[in-house]
Amino acid sequence: MLENLGSLTLFVIFMTFIRHVLYNLKLRKHLPPGPTGLPIVGYLPFLGNEAHKDIAKLGDIYGNVFTLQLGIHNVVVLNDWEAVRDALHKDAFLGRPSNSPFTFIGNSTSLIDQKGNVWRDQRRFAAKVLKETTFGKGCLEEKILAELRHLIRLIDGANGRPMNLRSLLRPSISNIMSELVFGHSYDYNHPLRCALDQMISIAYERFPVIGSLSMAPVWFSKLVLRVGGIDNKKQFDTVFAIFDDEIRSHEKSFNWKNRSNNYIDSYLGEMQLRQQKDPYTMFTKSKLNANCRLFFGAGNEPVRTTIEWALILVASNSDHQLRIQREIDSIVGPGRQPYWADRPHMSFTEAFMNEVFRWKTVFPLNLMRSSIDNSSILGHFIAKNTRILANIWAVHNDPKVWDNPRLFNPCRFLTDDGRQVIPVDALIPFSTGKRSCIGESMGRLQVFLYFVTLLQRYTVSVANGELLGFEDRFGLTIQPKDRVILSFQKRI
Ligand code: HEM
Numbered sequence: 001m002l003e004n005l006g007s008l009t010l011f012v013i014f015m016t017f018i019r020h021v022l023y024n025l026k027l028r029k030h031l032p033p034g035p036t037g038l039p040i041v042g043y044l045p046f047l048g049n050e051a052h053k054d055i056a057k058l059g060d061i062y063g064n065v066f067t068l069q070l071g072i073h074n075v076v077v078l079n080d081w082e083a084v085r086d087a088l089h090k091d092a093f094l095g096r097p098s099n100s101p102f103t104f105i106g107n108s109t110s111l112i113d114q115k116g117n118v119w120r121d122q123r124r125f126a127a128k129v130l131k132e133t134t135f136g137k138g139c140l141e142e143k144i145l146a147e148l149r150h151l152i153r154l155i156d157g158a159n160g161r162p163m164n165l166r167s168l169l170r171p172s173i174s175n176i177m178s179e180l181v182f183g184h185s186y187d188y189n190h191p192l193r194c195a196l197d198q199m200i201s202i203a204y205e206r207f208p209v210i211g212s213l214s215m216a217p218v219w220f221s222k223l224v225l226r227v228g229g230i231d232n233k234k235q236f237d238t239v240f241a242i243f244d245d246e247i248r249s250h251e252k253s254f255n256w257k258n259r260s261n262n263y264i265d266s267y268l269g270e271m272q273l274r275q276q277k278d279p280y281t282m283f284t285k286s287k288l289n290a291n292c293r294l295f296f297g298a299g300n301e302p303v304r305t306t307i308e309w310a311l312i313l314v315a316s317n318s319d320h321q322l323r324i325q326r327e328i329d330s331i332v333g334p335g336r337q338p339y340w341a342d343r344p345h346m347s348f349t350e351a352f353m354n355e356v357f358r359w360k361t362v363f364p365l366n367l368m369r370s371s372i373d374n375s376s377i378l379g380h381f382i383a384k385n386t387r388i389l390a391n392i393w394a395v396h397n398d399p400k401v402w403d404n405p406r407l408f409n410p411c412r413f414l415t416d417d418g419r420q421v422i423p424v425d426a427l428i429p430f431s432t433g434k435r436s437c438i439g440e441s442m443g444r445l446q447v448f449l450y451f452v453t454l455l456q457r458y459t460v461s462v463a464n465g466e467l468l469g470f471e472d473r474f475g476l477t478i479q480p481k482d483r484v485i486l487s488f489q490k491r492i
Contacts, residue, residue: 027074032380034058034066034077042069044215052364052393055079059394065377068389071215073097075368075387076377081395081426083378087388088433092375094119097368097387099214099221110287110294111438115372118282125283126291127438129266133180134442135340143179144446145337147172148453155458155488162463164483166308169450170197173304174296176446181292182246183262192242196296199239204301204475214368243289264292299439302362305477306429306443307450308484309360310353313408315460315486320410324349325491328456334492338452340445349452350421351413357429359408362477364393366431392428401426458488 035058037043047054058066059079068075078084087093095115111122134140151172155163168188174197175185186193214221250264259265267288274281314321331345332338343350369388376382397405401424403412413422430437437443454460463485472478 027383028067028069030381030383031067031074031076031386032062032065032377034062034068037069040072042071042073042215044070052361052391055365055389055391056394056397059391065380072217073215073387075389076380076382078377078388078390079394080398081401084390084392084395084428084432085425087377088369088390088431088435090375091434092371092373092382093369093388094433094435095370095372097214097370100368110290112294112298112367115370121282122287122291123438125267125270126263129261129263130180130438130442132266133261133263134445140176140180140442141340141445141449143185144176144449145339145453147175147179147185148337148449152453152457155454156490158488160487160489162485162487165311165486166304166484169304169307170201170300173307173446173450174200174300177296177299179262180442181263181295182250183260183265195235195238196242197300199235200297200300202235203297204477204479206475239293240289243292246292247285247288263295264288267291295439298437299443301479302477303443303446305362305479306356306360306447308480309362310356310447310451311454311460311486312480312484313356313359314352314455315462317408320352321455321460324352324452324455325459328452332452332456334456338449338456340448342452343448346452347414347419347421348410349448352410353447353451354413354421354424354427355408355410358396358402358427360472360478361393361396361429363429363431364391364478366390366392369435390431392431395426395428398426454488457490457492459491461487461489463487 035043037046055068055077056079058068058077064078064080064083066077066079068077078087096113100113111119111126114122151168154168171186171188171193174193178185178193247264247268250262250268254265254268256269259269267283271281271283271285271288274283314324327346327348328338331342366389369390371382371384371386371388374382374384377388382388396402399405411418413424414420415422428436430440430443473481
């Protein structure tokens with residue numbers, strides 16, 4: 001009896017395997033050509049720690065649009081600017097796959113995973129709040145400047161001794177998000193602040209595993225996550241509770257007349273209005289909780305990482321540092337804090353930041369998209385529900401667009417007289433099209449203000465004269481590999 005059961009199980013597994021191989025072959029017939037990997041796992045085992053570079057190399061053989069089987073899914077890769085521009089500006093590619101890595105965590109999807117009208121409504125509303133809060137009176141810009149004054153006091157306290165900047169930068173950046181979402185910040189050592197930041201950092205480190213699992217059947221991914229303890233329920237529950245508590249306390253104090261413009265208050269107001277008109281509205285408290293988590297998850301790490309790279313790069317090139325400081329001294333001077341409004345007058349600083357965004361593309365592979373209609377990319381037919389992956393790193397290193405792309409050269413963004421910044425469409429750290437990063441303005445604002453404020457006040461150098469490595473650690477973002485130990489010598 002047991003023997004029969006064992007043979008039957010093997011037979012079912014074998015048939016599932018054959019069915020999968022045949023099904024994939026049938027699907028691939030209509031997709032652009034590409035390398036054939038192994039059955040079931042596809043090309044995943046051949047991708048190393050720097051998947052973006054391995055995928056970019058495949059473009060030399062298969063061209064700028066090709067198909068890669070990753071796990072059980074066929075993924076159409078966009079491997080240069082021409083392909084990315086053609087695809088990501090079409091409405092057909094505004095979708096996300098249904099089992100994206102983020103859907104494994106939590107019980108409600110946030111706007112990053114939604115599609116159709118639900119995504120459009122949630123995104124429009126979030127974009128409106130971001131626009132209203134970023135600039136203007138009592139806005140995020142002023143809160144960032146206040147947060148920076150605090151950060152500077154802490155750095156001053158080190159008296160130029162080498163320090164691990166990340167341990168200060170992480171809570172500082174996270175406080176800006178707290179201001180946007182909650183309307184208040186935390187002490188750096190507050191237990192809630194620490195729990196939240198630790199969870200985000202763990203999620204980013206585990207992304208390669210979680211990302212690969214999103215290429216497997218959903219039941220399998222959930223099983224591995226549970227058995228491997230990767231979806232550490234206790235830790236996630238703690239973080240969900242932080243947001244639930246915040247939402248509850250905002251509900252208690254909610255007042256239409258004196259409502260503030262943080263995301264939770266704005267959403268609660270919108271939810272009330274929508275619920276009066278439509279009891280089935282998708283503006284719900286569980287969506288609010290999911291979107292709050294998303295903002296912290298999506299916004300903090302890339303901003304912090306970009307600032308770290310900019311400081312590392314400036315510490316390793318004193319000519320660049322001096323040129324930026326001369327610009328700061330002439331436009332801002334020593335007597336006041338820098339503002340976003342100074343940026344158009346600081347062409348070298350802007351060119352330098354552009355080059356940081358290009359050279360160290362913090363999101364080397366874009367978030368996976370999915371086609372919501374039959375469509376085409378550069379003449380290749382793409383069927384509905386096909387996964388699409390834009391290789392942003394390949395766009396930023398495309399020799400058809402950039403001269404000597406591996407050279408770090410801010411002047412590539414400047415006119416010959418150095419006075420004007422040359423805009424280049426192919427610079428897409430925030431992706432491109434209608435579904436590009438919703439936090440682009442806020443992200444750019446933070447990076448600019450942190451970088452310029454720190455260089456206005458300090459000369460940044462490598463601690464103990466050590467040579468800085470530019471090696472990176474690839475999770476979801478490209479991070480500096482080690483702790484960033486730098487010295488900050490006061491100049492003003
Ligand atoms: C240097 C900073 C940042 C970089 C490089 C960055 C980059 C990106 C990229 C590449 C995407 C994928 C877009 C696509 O699918 O085509 C994205 C999406 C997203 N980002 Fe950012 N981001 C940054 C900062 C922020 C900030 C500060 C926030 C929060 C306010 C944020 C919130 C989001 C959200 C919510 C999405 C999903 C958008 C959607 O699916 O409609 N990001 N970001």
